[in-house]
Amino acid sequence: MLVESSGHVVVAPDKFRGSLSAAEAAEHVVAGLGDGVPTVVLPVADGGDGTVDAVVASGFARVEVEVTGPTGEVVLAAYARHPVEPIAVIELAEASGLRRLRGAPAALTATSRGTGELVAHAVRHGARRVVLGLGGSASTDGGAGLVSALGARLLAADGSEVPPGGAALRDLDRIDMSGFLDLSGVEVVVAADVDNPLLGPHGAAAVYAPQKGAAAEDVAVLEAGLARFAAVCAHTHGLVGAVEHDGRVRPMGVAGQPGSGAAGGVGFAALAFLHAELRPGIDYFLDLVDFDSHLAGARLVITGEGALDEQTVRGKAPAGVAKAAAKAGVPVVAICGRCDLPAADLHAAGFQAAYALVDLPLDTPPAPDPSRYLTEAGPLLRRLAGRLWEEHTATR
Numbered sequence: 081m082l083v084e085s086s087g088h089v090v091v092a093p094d095k096f097r098g099s100l101s102a103a104e105a106a107e108h109v110v111a112g113l114g115d116g117v118p119t120v121v122l123p124v125a126d127g128g129d130g131t132v133d134a135v136v137a138s139g140f141a142r143v144e145v146e147v148t149g150p151t152g153e154v155v156l157a158a159y160a161r162h163p164v165e166p167i168a169v170i171e172l173a174e175a176s177g178l179r180r181l182r183g184a185p186a187a188l189t190a191t192s193r194g195t196g197e198l199v200a201h202a203v204r205h206g207a208r209r210v211v212l213g214l215g216g217s218a219s220t221d222g223g224a225g226l227v228s229a230l231g232a233r234l235l236a237a238d239g240s241e242v243p244p245g246g247a248a249l250r251d252l253d254r255i256d257m258s259g260f261l262d263l264s265g266v267e268v269v270v271a272a273d274v275d276n277p278l279l280g281p282h283g284a285a286a287v288y289a290p291q292k293g294a295a296a297e298d299v300a301v302l303e304a305g306l307a308r309f310a311a312v313c314a315h316t317h318g319l320v321g322a323v324e325h326d327g328r329v330r331p332m333g334v335a336g337q338p339g340s341g342a343a344g345g346v347g348f349a350a351l352a353f354l355h356a357e358l359r360p361g362i363d364y365f366l367d368l369v370d371f372d373s374h375l376a377g378a379r380l381v382i383t384g385e386g387a388l389d390e391q392t393v394r395g396k397a398p399a400g401v402a403k404a405a406a407k408a409g410v411p412v413v414a415i416c417g418r419c420d421l422p423a424a425d426l427h428a429a430g431f432q433a434a435y436a437l438v439d440l441p442l443d444t445p446p447a448p449d450p451s452r453y454l455t456e457a458g459p460l461l462r463r464l465a466g467r468l469w470e471e472h473t474a475t476r
Contacts, residue, residue: 092122098386128213131173167210176193193229232255235255272347389421414433414434436464
């Protein structure tokens with residue numbers, strides 16, 4: 081690959097899960113490139129875990145709030161606020177993510193309430209555009225917890241409030257919206273990288289609940305709860321929507337819309353109650369930080385994540401970065417923990433090359449310790465970035 085002798089390098093990695101945040105990964109890459117290389121640092125995310133950190137690294141302010149965790153405990157969660165515009169970026173994983181669980185999973189009872197509390201806080205403090213990043217959810221409650229935090233009352237036939245969690249939704253009889261937060265004038269954008277519907281074999285319960293500790297019988301219970309939630313919403317509130325298909329708009333129940341199954345069904349609640357617009361996570365993130373403007377005059381883009389695999393090329397953050405850079409005519413290389421993609425797939429996704437930590441030799445006697453690729457990811461990433469730069473500048 082030919083690298084031009086002038087211009088800056090855009091360093092835009094996603095997180096290295098289990099070892100480095102996106103911002104930390106970017107810091108190590110820049111250090112590995114050396115002091116003489118002009119860089120623009122733009123850590124990226126696709127709406128999942130790490131989105132708030134990445135947006136804060138791009139210049140947003142961090143706002144910390146005590147909210148309800150997935151099993152009812154109080155947690156300190158953060159969202160990001162634009163320094164000038166009334167824009168808030170909220171990451172569901174911050175308040176309602178699997179990483180917030182203390183102890184065993186709570187597949188039947190975990191709630192998304194804390195995410196709703198973050199939305200309410202942002203709106204009450206002036207946000208007029210709320211970007212809701214979905215991913216890493218601990219719950220399969222269809223977003224019932226989120227809408228409860230915004231003032232909806234989910235009631236059983238005897239008038240009592242339905243308890244938290246997806247299982248309890250089987251007893252839902254009606255929804256009282258009289259105390260719902262006024263969201264007039266507030267635009268909500270859902271940033272997600274999945275297109276699952278709420279229900280069915282490709283829905284939130286069937287596909288994702290097992291990842292949250294649900295046994296086969298639990299999946300059936302959660303599916304029934306989500307179906308009841310969707311039915312009550314459709315019956316009592318006429319919650320229907322539309323999807324684009326072959327260039328035409330066709331009416332369709334919100335539960336059937338692509339993306340309504342995201343984050344245990346929080347996508348459904350966002351579409352149905354918040355009238356959200358669904359956007360691919362990385363595409364919206366790059367728009368948010370005005371990524372294209374930083375490509376002007378760039379000679380190289382370095383992106384990456386912990387593992388480059390089939391999921392990467394199906395819409396994860398590095399693939400979005402590669403797509404944007406290719407459109408601007410800037411070459412892109414990936415740096416990662418490991419690469420499971422053949423060269424043909426890498427090139428088809430827009431990457432010139434990929435450099436993996438696991439390809440670096442380890443010199444620990446008497447035998448290499450593979451755990452070092454995680455525990456020493458930062459220093460190893462510096463070495464890898466230095467090798468990358470030496471190879472590419474040598475071909476000028």
